[in-house]
Each structure stands twice: as C-alpha cells, then as structure tokens.
Amino acid sequence: MTAAFDETIHAPHRLRICAFLDATASAEFSAIRDMLGVADSVVSKHVKVLQAAGYVSLDKPTGRGGRVRTWLSLTPAGRRAFAGHVRALRELVETGGHQEPPVRPLLRGFELR
Amino acid sequence: MSAGDALGDVAAARRAVADRLITPWWFHPLLGVALAGNQLAYLAFPPPWPMLGQALMLLGAVGVPAWNRRRTGVQPAYQGGWSRLWLVGLIACGVLTFVASTALHQLSGLWWPSVLIAIGTVVGVIAFGRGYDAALRAELRERP
Numbered sequence: 001m002t003a004a005f006d007e008t009i010h011a012p013h014r015l016r017i018c019a020f021l022d023a024t025a026s027a028e029f030s031a032i033r034d035m036l037g038v039a040d041s042v043v044s045k046h047v048k049v050l051q052a053a054g055y056v057s058l059d060k061p062t063g064r065g066g067r068v069r070t071w072l073s074l075t076p077a078g079r080r081a082f083a084g085h086v087r088a089l090r091e092l093v094e095t096g097g098h099q100e101p102p103v104r105p106l107l108r109g110f111e112l113r
Numbered sequence: 114m115s116a117g118d119a120l121g122d123v124a125a126a127r128r129a130v131a132d133r134l135i136t137p138w139w140f141h142p143l144l145g146v147a148l149a150g151n152q153l154a155y156l157a158f159p160p161p162w163p164m165l166g167q168a169l170m171l172l173g174a175v176g177v178p179a180w181n182r183r184r185t186g187v188q189p190a191y192q193g194g195w196s197r198l199w200l201v202g203l204i205a206c207g208v209l210t211f212v213a214s215t216a217l218h219q220l221s222g223l224w225w226p227s228v229l230i231a232i233g234t235v236v237g238v239i240a241f242g243r244g245y246d247a248a249l250r251a252e253l254r255e256r257p
Contacts, residue, residue: 012114012122019126023253024187027130031186035129069183086123092116 003087008053010085013038013046018074018082021056026073047072055081131253133187136246140177145238147173148207149231152214156227189249194256196248203241210234 009018013036020035021027033043050056055078059071074082114122147170155163182188191197214230217223 010114010119012119015119016122016126019123020130023127023130023190025190026188028183028186031133034186035126071188086120089116089119089123093120096116 002084003091004081004084005088005092006081006085008049008055009082011046011049013042014050015085017043017046017050017072018055018078018085021072021074022079022082024073026059026071029070029072032072050078053081054078127253127256130187130189131250133185134189134246134250134253135185136181136242137177140181141239141242142235143177144174144242145235148210148238149234152211152231152234153227155211155215156218156224194248194252196245196252199241199245199248203238203245206234206237206241210237 009015016036017032020032029040029043029047032047033040036043047056047058051058055075056072057075059073060068061071151163151166151170154166191200210230210233214227214234217226217230
C-alpha cells in the first residue's frame with residue numbers, strides 16, 4: 001500500500017466518516033451523524049462528495065413500517081484511498097512533526113467543514 | 114488541520130465505533146444455553162426433533178446479530194488481529210463439546226458426563242463470546 005495524500009478524504013468531517021466506515025463493514029447514516037454531532041444535511045453533503053469520488057456506496061433497504069434506513073460502506077477503492085491517506089499522514093508526522101499537509105492554496109478557502 | 118490532528122480524528126472515529134459495539138448481556142448466555150440444550154436434545158430425542166431445535170438455534174444466531182446491527186447502527190468488520198482467536202475458540206467450544214458429549218454418551222450410556230459438558234458449553238460460550246467482544250473493541254481502540 002503506497003502513501004498518497006487525498007484531498008477529498010482530508011476534509012475533517014470526511015476524514016472522520018472514512019475512519020468510522022473503515023472500522024466497520026457498514027454503518028447507518030444516523031450512527032455517522034451522531035458521531036460527527038452535526039445535522040443530516042451536513043452528513044449528506046460530505047457523503048455525496050465521497051460517493052462521487054467512488055469511495056462510499058449506499059444501501060437503502062426498506063425497514064419495518066416502510067421506514068428507509070440508509071447504510072453506508074467504504075468501497076474497495078475507498079478503503080485503499082483511506083489507507084494510503086493515513087499512511088501519508090503518518091509519514092508527515094514522522095518526518096515533519098506537526099506540519100500542515102499539502103492542501104492546495106486555491107482550494108483551501110473552499111474546503112467543506 | 115495538521116497531520117497529527119488528522120490522525121487524532123481517525124483514532125477518535127475508531128473509538129466511536131468501539132463504543133457502539135455493545136452486545137446485549139443476554140446474548141452469549143442464551144447462545145450457550147441454546148447450544149447446550151441442542152447437545153442434550155440430540156441425545157434425548159429421536160429425529161427430527163433435534164434438527165428442529167438446531168434450525169431454531171441457527172435462526173436465532175442469524176436473527177439476533179441482525180437485530181443488534183439495526184439497534185447499534187453498525188455492522189462490525191473482522192479486524193484480523195488476535196480477536197480472531199477468541200472467535201475460533203468460540204466455534205471450537207461449540208463443535209468439540211458436541212462431539213465429546215455425543216461420544217461419551219454413546220460409549221458409556223451415562224447422562225451425567227453429557228450434562229457436565231453441557232454446563233461447560235454454557236460457560237465456554239459466555240467466556241469466549243465476551244472475550245471476542247472485548248478483544249474486538251480493544252483492537253478498534255488501539256489500532257493506530
């Protein structure tokens with residue numbers, strides 16, 4: 001597994017979503033929302049970005065009483081990208097202490113929080 | 114966000130998964146009693162009754178984790194570390210006690226060794242099951 005810094009993953013909420021999903025086979029949307037402590041819309045926004053990158057897949061089985069629960073899981077590409085990103089972060093810490101990761105300056109102002 | 118802070122967030126997210134993985138206290142005792150009951154039913158009743166019990170136990174073994182998955186909102190992933198040894202121990206406990214119970218009863222015709230083994234099955238399933246849960250949570254919390 002090669003270290004590769006991934007700007008899609010590095011945004012704080014998306015990093016935590018990926019870390020949560022990496023530790024599970026799948027997780028329900030509400031579990032991720034509770035972990036982040038943010039509104040549904042915020043989670044949806046970040047999940048859409050990860051989904052567009054091909055890192056997260058969604059499953060919506062119909063529950064009891066017709067209630068739809070959304071289950072999320074990391075795709076194989078998502079697991080590889082997350083593992084590479086964590087490796088890159090470790091290398092940064094080992095080589096440069098607490099230096100800032102290489103976020104492109106033009107994108108810095110538009111990072112989703 | 115610095116790389117160190119980012120790694121701290123990753124560790125916090127893993128701890129959040131570990132905190133959610135709570136098996137109901139009655140699950141392993143119930144699984145142990147179901148396994149032990151099936152061992153004794155296999156010796157005490159003619160077919161197809163023991164198979165009916167095994168089918169019910171299998172339904173429970175699949176249904177209860179599925180219910181717990183909906184309750185906790187998390188489907189655990191096998192971590193591939195030493196927690197796997199506890200899971201192997203749990204399966205071995207179920208298989209070996211079944212074989213020993215059946216063999217001892219057929220060789221000796223006595224009931225008390227099988228009853229003792231059934232009690233041991235309940236204790237073993239609780240010990241290995243809870244050991245697996247604890248090891249899985251520890252791996253999630255400690256893995257860098």
